[in-house]
Each structure stands twice: as structure tokens, then as C-alpha cells.
Amino acid sequence: MKKTSAPQRNRIWDLDERLWAGSAALHFTSDGAARCWICRTPPSPALLVFPDKKQxxxxxxxxxxxxxxxxxxxxxxxxxxxxxxxDRALPVQRGQTLARWSGEGGILAASSGSLMGPVSRGTTETVIAAGRDYPRDRLLDWLVHAGYERSDIVWAPGQFVFRGYILDVFDPSYAHPLRFEFFDDSVESIRSFSPKTQASVGLLDEISLHSLSGSREASLFDFIPEDAVSVHFDRVRASASAETCAML
Incomplete structure (x- = not known):
């Protein structure tokens, strides 16, 4: 009689539901990239908690x-x-990261310290579309009052630089900074770009810039979906790190 082989289980999500319900502690003999392999293609939004920022x-x-x-x-x-x-941009950036993960799913990697920090939501925004007119002086004034910092080069969230007919802005709501190319007061193009290489990442028709000064504090739990699952790597160290952050 031919034996039926048991289904291969090489993802953490393939474990018995009773283990998830009981918050079981599991031991894995591998780390590094093997962690990614066992966490691939989660069936629902997954929060992975690590002891420190480096991990x-x-x-x-x-x-x-x-x-x-x-x-x-x-x-x-x-x-x-x-x-x-x-830095007022960081809480807003964190809020947008959580909002994207909550809405789109996938994996959110976090350290114990990152879960303890403040989170904010932007409350005001201005919409810019390619092909429309926007007085550059008025847009510059909006950025300053919205809490953005003028810089020589854009490399961190919350910064902007205006050089002639080119405006670079790093809205913390987005993964990459934005480049607006003007002809007089008309926006000719909107692109996202890499701050390291300055190379274009994508072309956009319309984008919203979010204010930093009008942001309001939010709770981390506001962003966690009901069907989310969490995995704690090295839970003892992660808990110790969280206690240290709470004391500071």
C-alpha cells in the first residue's frame, strides 16, 4: 500500500492554528536569511518584532x-x-508606514524600540499635479509653514531644496523623495528618486504633500489590523529592550 506523504511545512505560517492561538514559543536553529525564508508570503498582515534596530x-x-x-x-x-x-518628520513617517502596512498587508519589521516611539498622522496637505500652475513662491512659503527644513541636498524626511526650476521634497509619507520640475510656474513633471544615486525611481501624474506642523499624535494600536499576526524573534531580549526604552 502506497503511503501518502505528509504536507511539507517550511513556513512559520504553516504551523498548526492551535500553536498560534496559544502564543507558543518555538526554537529555530537558524537565523540570518533563513528567517526570511520561513516568513515568506504571509496569509495576513504580519508584524515581526526583533530585539534591536540592527536585526x-x-x-x-x-x-x-x-x-x-x-x-x-x-x-x-x-x-x-x-x-x-x-525631528517632527519621523513620527509622521512612522504613521504613514503603519498606515500602508495596515491597508496593503505584507510584512512589517520592527524593533522593540521602534514600537515604543510616538506615531503621528498628517492633518493637512496640498495636492500638486503635472501640467498645472503653482506659484513657486507660494509653494515655498507653504513648505516652510508646514514644518519642512530647507537644506542643500535632500537626503532625509522633512527636507526640501529649491534650485532654479527644480524642487526636491522628502515627504515622510513616501519611501522616496520627490522632484518637481517647473517651467516658470507650471509643473512639467513629478518624479520620485533615490537620494543616494539621484536616479529617477518613477514618474507621477499627481501627488499630495503632507504638513508636518499640523500632525496629530496617534496610537500604534490604531493601525494594527484585526487579522494581523505577530512573530517575536528572541522574545527575552526583545522584552528586555522594550523595558529599557520604557524607562528612558
Whole structure:
């Protein structure tokens, strides 16, 4: 009599539902890129929690190498300073990251510290479309009052630079900064680009710029979908890191 082989289970999502319901602790003998392999193609939004920033960033880097066509989001940590949160763009960026993950699904990689930081939602925005007129002086004034910082080069969220007929803006709502090319006061083109290479990433017809100064604080739990699942790597260290962040 021919035996029927048991189904191969090489993803963490293939484990028995009773293990998920009981919040079981599992031990894996591998780390590194093997973590990405067992977490591939989640059936619902998945939150992966790591003990520190380095591990969450390494996971994302490995994921993009192994699965270039599958989206992954990284929840950035907010640097701790004696003056609290100095960069207003980071809480907004974190809020937009959570909103995209909540709406689109996939994997969100986070460290214990990143889960403890503040999150904000933008409340005001201005819409810019290619082919329409926008007085550059008025747009510059809006950016300043919206909390953006003028810089020599755009490399971080919340910065902008105006050079002649080219405006670069890094709205924290988006993964890449935006480049607006003007002819007089008419917007000829809108592109997203890489701040490292300055190469164009995509061409856009219309985009919304979000204010940083009018943002309001939100709760992390507002963004977590009901069907989301969470996986904690090295839970003991992750819990210790969270306790340290809570004390600071």
C-alpha cells in the first residue's frame, strides 16, 4: 500500500492554528536569511518584532535580496535625545508606514524600540499635479509653514531644496523623495528618486504633500489590523529592550 506523504511545512505560517492561538514559543536553529525564508508570503498582515534596530534592518535587507518583488516595511526607531523628539518628520513617517502596512498587508519589521516611539498622522496637505500652475513662491512659503527644513541636498524626511526650476521634497509619507520640475510656474513633471544615486525611481501624474506642523499624535494600536499576526524573534531580549526604552 502506497503511503501518502505528509504536507511539507517550511513556513512559520504553516504551523498548526492551535500553536498560534496559544502564543507558543518555538526554537529555530537558524537565523540570518533563513528567517526570511520561513516568513515568506504571509496569509495576513504580519508584524515581526526583533530585539534591536540592527536585526530588523538586516532582515529587511535580506528580504529585498531574496524576494525583490515582495513588499516589506520597516518601522524606523526615533533617536533619543535629552530634548525629546526633535525631528517632527519621523513620527509622521512612522504613521504613514503603519498606515500602508495596515491597508496593503505584507510584512512589517520592527524593533522593540521602534514600537515604543510616538506615531503621528498628517492633518493637512496640498495636492500638486503635472501640467498645472503653482506659484513657486507660494509653494515655498507653504513648505516652510508646514514644518519642512530647507537644506542643500535632500537626503532625509522633512527636507526640501529649491534650485532654479527644480524642487526636491522628502515627504515622510513616501519611501522616496520627490522632484518637481517647473517651467516658470507650471509643473512639467513629478518624479520620485533615490537620494543616494539621484536616479529617477518613477514618474507621477499627481501627488499630495503632507504638513508636518499640523500632525496629530496617534496610537500604534490604531493601525494594527484585526487579522494581523505577530512573530517575536528572541522574545527575552526583545522584552528586555522594550523595558529599557520604557524607562528612558
Amino acid at each position: 530588523s534592518e538586516t532582515f529587511c535587507s535580506d528580504w529585498e535580496t531574496l524576494f525583490p518583488g515582495e513588499e516589506i516595511s520597516l518601522l524606523h526607531e526615533i533617536p533619543l535625545t535629552p530634548h525629546g523628539v526633535v
